[in-house]
Structures are given as structure tokens and as C-alpha cells.
Amino acid sequence: MNTSTPPPRSNWLRRFVRFLWGREPIVLFGLLIVLLGTWGFVAIADEVLEGDTQSFDRWAVRSLRQADDPALPIGPLWLAEVGRDLTALGGISVLLLAILAAAGFLAIHRAYRMLAVLLVSTLGGMTASLLMKQFFDRPRPDIVPHLSHVYTNSFPSGHSMMSAVVYLTLAALVAPVLRHFWVRFYVITVAVVLTVLVGVSRVYMGVHYPTDVLAGWAAGLVWALICWLVARAIPHSQAKKQPLP
16 A cells, blocks of 8 residues: 655646736736747747748848849938948947946946846847857848948847847836936837837848848847846845936
8 A cells, every 4th residue: 555645736836926916017018028029039030940031031131222233222322321320339349338338327326236237138148149140050141232241140130139138228227227207218219219220220231131130139129128127126226325317
């Protein structure tokens, strides 16, 4: 006769539900976006690996060039210069300058824990972007001449991902030390607009397919939101002592 006591029933699901129930609605919304963004990236990557997006990608890149000369982008001459300026906002040198500027801001404000989150999240995001490029190893578009120099693989778009990682993370870390709601809203909106413009410029420059950019946005958004959730869990009482206008 077996007299051994059966193992206790796992209550991990109950604990998880209690954890979520006690969170703020904005945190639950952030977790939902993380799940959706992760699903979106995986779905896009799967379609790209199977080659199902190739015809659309090639059509989209070619449609942004003159019909009689693929070396010339559509639109007036000054638009090409605007595209180069916008794409530079996602370059490594500009992003590093933005990180250093924000790090100085947080250091002056004595938000040292947020400063640590900033450095770990942005530098970690850059590393993740390079590793994913090596893993997927997708060639760059070859149907139009490139209007920007490139040195790495195509998927996901490093400029798009890193713009989301850096600008959205900076906005998420700086916003809590700002006093007024509309100032915080403005900072986050600017970060989103910059991220979108950089991604669109990469397709316009002919160095990325649209699916590269979409995957970069998804990965960058997920990374930035995870860092934001971590930042919310870190006490920043020092920053609250001297709220900024």
C-alpha cells in the first residue's frame, strides 16, 4: 500500500494573478504591449525567413525611386537631403551623444539608479541588435543604389531598433522626474516621432526593407518597455525631492 503524501498542488497561477491584480493599469498595459510586440517580431521574422515578404519588400523599396532611374529617390532634390539628415538621428554616434546627454541630466539630478538603468538598457539594446543581425543574416536590398553607407546585415533594422531603444528608453526614464503631465507627454511624443522618422528614412535610403524596419520597431519597443517596467520598480525618491518644471 502506497502511503506517500502526494505533492502539494502548485499555486503559481494564483500568485501570478494576485501579482497582476495589484499592479497599476499602466503597468498591465505595458505588459500587454510587450507580449504583442514580441508576437509581432516573431511573426515578421518567421515570414521573412520563409521568403513570403520578399515581393512586397522589393516593390516597396523600388516604389520610392524614380521609374526611369532607380538611383534617384522620388520627390524633390531637397527631400533626399532630409532623408540623410533623419537617418543620421539613428546612427551610433548621435545615439551615443544622446545617451551621454541624458546620463549627465540624471547624474546632475542625482537619479543614480535611473542612470544605471539607462546605461544597462541602451548599451544592452545595442548588443542585442548586433546579435540579432548576425543571427538572421539577411542581405541588404540590392534592387536600388544605397544612399547611405551600411556595414552590417539587414534584419532587423539597427537604426530603427536602436532609435526605439534609446529614444523611448530616455523618454521613459526622464519622464518620471518631470512634474507636469503635458511635459511628460511631449517628451514621449517626441521620442516616438523620432523613432518613426528614422525607420521610414532607412527605407527611403534604400538600405532596408519595410519588414526590417517593422521588426526593428517591434524589438526596440519591447526592449524599451521592459526597461521602463524595471525602472518603475526602482525607487526614485531622490528624483521626487526636486521635481523639474
